[in-house]
Amino acid sequence: MRKPAAAKAVKTTKASAKPPEPAMDVAVGRRIRDLRRVRQFSLETVAARTELSIGFLSQIERGLSSPSLRVLATLANVLGVGIAALFGASPSADGASDQVVTRGLQRPELKLWRTGVSKQLLSPASADNKLNLFLVHLEPGGSTGEELYTHDGEEAGLVLDGEMLLTVDSETWSLKTGDSFRFASRRPHRFSNPAEDAKAVVLWVNCVTGAG
Numbered sequence: 001m002r003k004p005a006a007a008k009a010v011k012t013t014k015a016s017a018k019p020p021e022p023a024m025d026v027a028v029g030r031r032i033r034d035l036r037r038v039r040q041f042s043l044e045t046v047a048a049r050t051e052l053s054i055g056f057l058s059q060i061e062r063g064l065s066s067p068s069l070r071v072l073a074t075l076a077n078v079l080g081v082g083i084a085a086l087f088g089a090s091p092s093a094d095g096a097s098d099q100v101v102t103r104g105l106q107r108p109e110l111k112l113w114r115t116g117v118s119k120q121l122l123s124p125a126s127a128d129n130k131l132n133l134f135l136v137h138l139e140p141g142g143s144t145g146e147e148l149y150t151h152d153g154e155e156a157g158l159v160l161d162g163e164m165l166l167t168v169d170s171e172t173w174s175l176k177t178g179d180s181f182r183f184a185s186r187r188p189h190r191f192s193n194p195a196e197d198a199k200a201v202v203l204w205v206n207c208v209t210g211a212g
Helices: 002-016 022-038 043-050 054-061 069-078
Strands: 109-112 117-121 131-138 154-161 163-168 171-176 180-184 189-192 200-207
Touching: 022 054, 022 109, 043 054, 043 069, 069 109, 163 200, 171 180
Parallel strands: none
Antiparallel strands: 109 117, 117 131, 131 200, 154 180, 154 200, 163 171, 163 189
16 A cells, blocks of 8 residues: 555656756757857858867757857857857847846846856847846856856956856956956856855856957
């Protein structure tokens, strides 16, 4: 009598534990594919310029793989846009937008759920925007990865809450609430939240000087 009840309980637990996050991977992949097609780039062209495999790019576009922030920054760089172009609706051919205000409840979000990093876009979304403002949330242990990465432009930010480790070139800084930073994005960099039980929140600005 007890064994069937136990088996039923285990089955129910597995069903309720299914994570919803992969839907984000599908949405991001679709935006990357749309940007690539607007620019009339083949998968082979993007693969050659990013040094990523065609198979991996195809998986990203189909939402079968969750890319890291480093990979997304590399793809956005090759596609000639800022990473903000991966937020919101599919881009138009000219990327034009007349939007001025973004309401608090309407912020597009890019959630890199495998790495514990999420970015809310505070400025209006447009594929041709050079200056973009983000609210970055780093879960405990969240990180862009061990590998340093680069892309066009400049970036700056202010730690609003928690602690962030920022590495630029060969130097690493521990930034806490109230600390700020600025550096050229072409300098190899990475960042992470070293805390085991506290989230970090950073106001982040990206200026994509090389896009367009």
